[in-house]
Amino acid sequence: MGRLFGTDGVRGVANADLTAEMALGLSVAAAHVLAEAGTFKGHRPVAVVGRDPRASGEFLEAAVVAGLASAGVDVLRVGVLPTPAVAYLTGALGADLGVMLSASHNPMPDNGVKFFARGGHKLADELEDRIESTYREHASGEPWDRPTGAGVGRVKEYDEGFDKYVAHLVGVLPNRLDGLKVVIDGAHGAAARVSPEAFARAGAEVVTIATEPDGLNINDGCGSTHLDGLRAAVVEHGADLGVAHDGDADRCLAVDAAGEEIDGDQILSVLALGMKEAGTLRGNTVVATVMSNLGFKLAMEREGVELLQTAVGDRYVLEEMKRGGYSLGGEQSGHVIVLDHATTGDGTLTGLMLAARVAATGRPLAELAGVMRRLPQVLVNVRDVDKTRVSSSARLATAVNEAEKELGETGRVLLRSSGTEPLVRVMVEAADLEQARAVAQRLADEVKSALG
Secondary structure (H helix, E strand, O other), X not given: OOOOEEOOEEEEXXXXXXXHHHHHHHHHHHHHHHHHOOOOOOOOOEEEEEEOOOOHHHHHHHHHHHHHHHOOOEEEEEEEOOHHHHHHHHHHOOOOEEEEEOOOOOOOOEEEEEEEEOOOEEOOHHHXXXXXXXXXXXXXXXXXXXXXXXXXXXXXXXXXXXXXXXXXXXXXXXXXXXXXXXXXXXXXXXXXXXXHHHHHHOOOEEEEEOOOOOOXXXXXXXXXXXXXHHHHHHHHHOOOEEEEEOOOOOOEEEEOOOOOEEOHHHHHHHHHHHHHHHOOOHHHEEEEEOOOOHHHHHHHHHOOOEEEEEOOOHHHHHHXXXXXXXXXXXXXXXXXXXXXXXXOOOHHHHHHHHHHHHHHHOOXXXXXXXXXXXXXXEEEEEEOOXXXXXXXXXXXXXXXXXXXHHHHHHOEEEEEEOOXXXXXXXXXXXOOHHHHHHHHHHHHHHHHHHHO
């Protein structure tokens, strides 16, 4: 039986892999484990619970709230808000834990449960393992120790969360966005209201697309995984830039005035140099993952910024940032963490800070992002294979070794199992696009054959 917790909570097809019973049980288990770990320290615990707008979030939220209240936890329901908003409110309200119902960029049928510790920080692996172990133990029949009478948790709506979070976002910007026209693609997700409001309050002229969630259309042909609509809208409206979020708005990608994509590596480049100039890039270091483009590494070396690389997953970036006291880190996918102002990746904050840099310098986004040149990078997702055997397959190790010899110093290869989806990712980088494609496809075929 595989581990329930992936790199970003527990995910699966809602009502199939992730059921109401599981959501309830995980929430009760989390309450018990955190209590045993001394998190509550004898006081009545409080939890902040939010969700993205996908339809299954309605019943899963009800299950989570029921589980927490049944374990004696008071619940503040903040409704549909981005994941980073739930993290922020968990810290700002002094809550003992936060719970977010979302499957981020995954398609609508999926959903997930993500827990935050006091302060709005992601749980350590050790706590997740204990929660999973406790959940499995009680799912097999061991009865819970349940409070009764006045001991049960109380549930309240916290409607002030939206304004409190937006005010926080605007308040931490280094400068206003007056004079900028920005197109925002809300992915019909959790940022559909938050992001346009924050940009408008910061002074930008805002044009919106994909900001009408109906519970079924989240990430459907829009958002950070489908940029064509944003490209077209930016060009059509003559905007200075466009910003695209994913379903729970913990990530952000952008396009420049010509509709060209600005990925997470380029966003990190722009923000890193701006923060270096302002003296806020602690340790003169930016933290990224092994998936970062080689062009990003070369750009940071040229600009005198140290780059530290971690395993894939924003949680590992965050761990390294905390360990070294660094202020900026992120992923090519658009998870960007500005640790002075957020405890996790925040897509709306990232977009605002990127726009603020454009406004402050008076330079087009394309020019700012031109500090790095992306080397051709090909990513192939291989489905219907046993992803657990990627690191142990001698056949794949040989194939990777041969590919690396072929690419030499002008490229690299990375094979890894996805932490959020049932697939293996094959990434190949090379100076020549056609060579990268050929090597990537050959390795993908090898993965299919070896692990299928």
